[in-house]
Amino acid sequence: MKIEKTSVNAEKLPSSRKPRSDGQRNRELIIQIAKEAFTRHGAGASLDDIAKQAGVGAGTLYRHFPSREALLGAVYQAEVEKLAEAANQFSRELSPEEAIRAWLHLFIEYLATKKIIAAALNGLVGSSPVFEESMLKVRGAATTIYDRAIQSGDVRPDINPVDHILAIVGVTFFGPSEDWKASATRLVDILLRGSRPSSS
Amino acid sequence: MKIEKTSVNAEKLPSSRKPRSDGQRNRELIIQIAKEAFTRHGAGASLDDIAKQAGVGAGTLYRHFPSREALLGAVYQAEVEKLAEAANQFSRELSPEEAIRAWLHLFIEYLATKKIIAAALNGLVGSSPVFEESMLKVRGAATTIYDRAIQSGDVRPDINPVDHILAIVGVTFFGPSEDWKASATRLVDILLRGSRPSSS
């Protein structure tokens, strides 16, 4: 709960220079390794190990992410970002229905990390703004990709993306534990089949 | 991932003696303290601290629960047990609708701990049997308490407890982060009002 001098402004203002490329590279690498470590070992994964696997010293990791929570938050935000970008990319590259399928599969991956990270950040620092904002992003991405499928006639107009999302969330948190991912993946097929206009 | 000799049988068979009462008392006390610690500080709460707060030595804690995961699992199971017992107790002591309300409130508490514990136990030891079984217990408790309300005419017969449960799970995991508990509590009122036979 300590207040950092430099954190008053979200952006670091005194830097007139371009950020160093290796720093950026390392930052992203650490996030990627950390995501794997957290999903594999839980939110308590060894940070020294993550640094080692990323090929950097502990100091480097802690300069980029002053606390475990900061790293968890960064991983979570990166995941949300990926989800939002993917919505656009899939819209361009795939058929409307396949785009939804691919995006929902990605959403399942996202839930896996959210499950861990949200729990770890529970009673801690006021994480609400971050979560609030990312919710909007996820919802926006879903709307983008579903609207297109409705326009093209692959999905009935009365389908709400939130219906699909909540169904998946439900399975994730209340289905049989072992392979909830498999259940969720199967559910995606059912949802898509059941959301087509020409009902059997 | 180590295999314990004594874990082959769920019950300890060679003990002809009654289990010592202080052992049982300490075990339950530790679970209770641990639940508070985990919900307050997350799944990484200090085990030595928990032992200290429970007034026992670290060795005692570790004898009862050889690993952090064992303790997390015990807390989770106790929570499920409480949920199942409460369904019966509320059925006896409260009106059908109030019983549901009270039980759903307890369910929200249960979700708070499940959120933390399920995430921590994610990729770890084959937790499936425990979770599988507790799912059945929760579902059974819900059925018990909803059936009674349907019989008494406080809830429409077409209402499925799973509908209510999934709605709450959805808010818990996909609603605004800050005070999801408050949202969930409000949702309970809405659900109950909306599930009465005499619709406005």
Added chain:
DNA sequence: TATATTACCGGAGGAAGTCTCCGTTTGTCA
């Protein structure tokens, strides 16, 4: 390109937490 500047790098090490070991205490049964 040479140089100054500044941000980044890495790992040693104190602090905090995990978990085991074993001598002591206590509840149960004869």
Added chain:
DNA sequence: TGACAAACGGAGACTTCCTCCGGTAATATA
């Protein structure tokens, strides 16, 4: 009540967290 199996507690070896700071390398300026 005496004997003993079982539970107790906490010292301490080990692991992990996180900080600190001397060294290094990328960028801007001349």
